[in-house]
Amino acid sequence: MTSAKPSFAVLGSGSWGTALASLIARNGHPTTIWGRDAAQVEAIARTHENPRYLPGIALPEALQGSADLAATVAAADYVLVVTPSHAFTETLRALAPHRRANAGVAWATKGFEPGSGRFLHEVAAEALGPGVPVAVVTGPSFAKEVAQGLPTAVTVHSDDESFAQDIAGSLHGAAFRAYTGNDMLGAELGGAMKNVLAVATGVADGMALGLNARAGLITRGLNEMLRLNVAIGGKAETLMGLAGLGDLVLTCTGDLSRNRRLGLALGRGQSIAEAVAAIGQVVESVQTADEVMRLAERHGIELPISALVREVLHGHITPVEGLKMLLAREQKPEFPEGLF
Numbered sequence: 001m002t003s004a005k006p007s008f009a010v011l012g013s014g015s016w017g018t019a020l021a022s023l024i025a026r027n028g029h030p031t032t033i034w035g036r037d038a039a040q041v042e043a044i045a046r047t048h049e050n051p052r053y054l055p056g057i058a059l060p061e062a063l064q065g066s067a068d069l070a071a072t073v074a075a076a077d078y079v080l081v082v083t084p085s086h087a088f089t090e091t092l093r094a095l096a097p098h099r100r101a102n103a104g105v106a107w108a109t110k111g112f113e114p115g116s117g118r119f120l121h122e123v124a125a126e127a128l129g130p131g132v133p134v135a136v137v138t139g140p141s142f143a144k145e146v147a148q149g150l151p152t153a154v155t156v157h158s159d160d161e162s163f164a165q166d167i168a169g170s171l172h173g174a175a176f177r178a179y180t181g182n183d184m185l186g187a188e189l190g191g192a193m194k195n196v197l198a199v200a201t202g203v204a205d206g207m208a209l210g211l212n213a214r215a216g217l218i219t220r221g222l223n224e225m226l227r228l229n230v231a232i233g234g235k236a237e238t239l240m241g242l243a244g245l246g247d248l249v250l251t252c253t254g255d256l257s258r259n260r261r262l263g264l265a266l267g268r269g270q271s272i273a274e275a276v277a278a279i280g281q282v283v284e285s286v287q288t289a290d291e292v293m294r295l296a297e298r299h300g301i302e303l304p305i306s307a308l309v310r311e312v313l314h315g316h317i318t319p320v321e322g323l324k325m326l327l328a329r330e331q332k333p334e335f336p337e338g339l340f
């Protein structure tokens with residue numbers, strides 16, 4: 001029996017790929033999740049659980065699993081990439097030759113191409129060539145809560161309004177609101193930068209600096225996001241919405257955040273290596289802090305909090321030294337040049 005709903009290949013079988021694939025499958029789309037670990041995707045399809053990344057959470061029986069990327073992509077109407085940013089380029093290059101002629105490609109990865117600092121939509125454009133509908137899915141969304149069916153709101157940005165609508169419509173459901181927008185630049189910047197700023201807030205909380213410090217860091221962090229976004233040509237409203245403020249608040253305050261947990265551990269005196277190993281999942285800020293600062297330096301934008309996070313993550317300064325440097329900054333107007 002063929003389904004009236006378009007089919008999906010979800011590439012990446014970690015926590016977020018599994019949660020999104022489950023959501024789409026529950027919405028009635030034939031969905032296959034691809035992962036590089038054959039045993040893991042086989043377990044997802046057979047036991048309806050991802051014991052490594054979402055233990056104890058029941059996944060839909062209709063969700064299929066495969067370790068064959070070419071076949072999974074070739075069979076799908078849409079492709080959704082959810083591998084970490086360090087694997088994004090290789091995943092796009094691997095899927096490109098197998099994509100059906102009309103299959104649009106969306107991603108829910110947050111970050112930049114490590115080393116080059118390219119935005120993911122730039123990587124996708126190069127790998128896929130012109131004329132392929134692309135979209136980014138982003139916003140405040142912990143995988144575990146989505147997999148548990150808890151209410152969540154995200155946003156889907158694309159230059160192709162109808163593709164954004166198609167992807168949002170496939171995700172949207174009783175407990176999952178998917179909005180749309182047309183600002184891929186701002187949406188990708190927000191999703192990447194909030195991870196760096198979550199480390200700063202985590203460090204402050206790990207050092208028990210109090211709730212005032214937390215609110216100050218979130219607000220001045222938002223200011224860094226907005227200023228860099230203006231400089232690169234993103235829309236201010238994108239950063240004031242789910243892709244920016246929404247995700248910043250979630251990640252800076254929610255202990256499910258891996259980036260916040262890295263900060264907490266550093267603030268309590270743990271080493272980066274120990275903290276990352278204990279988290280055992282992708283911590284995007286470790287690479288993203290470098291790329292955010294490269295981007296800011298290219299545009300002549302000063303980002304004091306993000307710059308200190310980069311220095312702490314490289315072990316050039318301790319969290320205590322970073323705090324002293326932040327507090328020693330000169331007194332100045334809150335918005336010296338306005339914002340927008």
Ligand SMILES: NC(=O)C1=CN([C@@H]2O[C@H](COP(=O)(O)OP(=O)(O)OC[C@H]3O[C@@H](n4cnc5c(N)ncnc54)[C@H](OP(=O)(O)O)[C@@H]3O)[C@@H](O)[C@H]2O)C=CC1
Nearest residue numbers: 013014015016017037083084085087109110142143281282
């Ligand atoms: N988790 C969340 O709540 C959210 C995550 N995101 C973003 O989604 C992206 C994926 O993160 P998430 O699922 O959480 O990460 P996880 O740490 O949960 O899982 C990472 C997955 O990526 C796989 N992987 C690693 N390297 C490669 C590679 N080279 N090729 C193919 N697969 C690879 C891992 O496979 P293996 O197990 O074999 O190592 C694993 O399945 C990140 O950019 C993250 O920021 C966005 C919103 C929410």
Ligand SMILES: O=C(CO)COP(=O)(O)O
Nearest residue numbers: 139140141142257258259
């Ligand atoms: O992006 C996320 C929530 O929107 C997940 O955040 P972490 O990667 O910090 O866990």
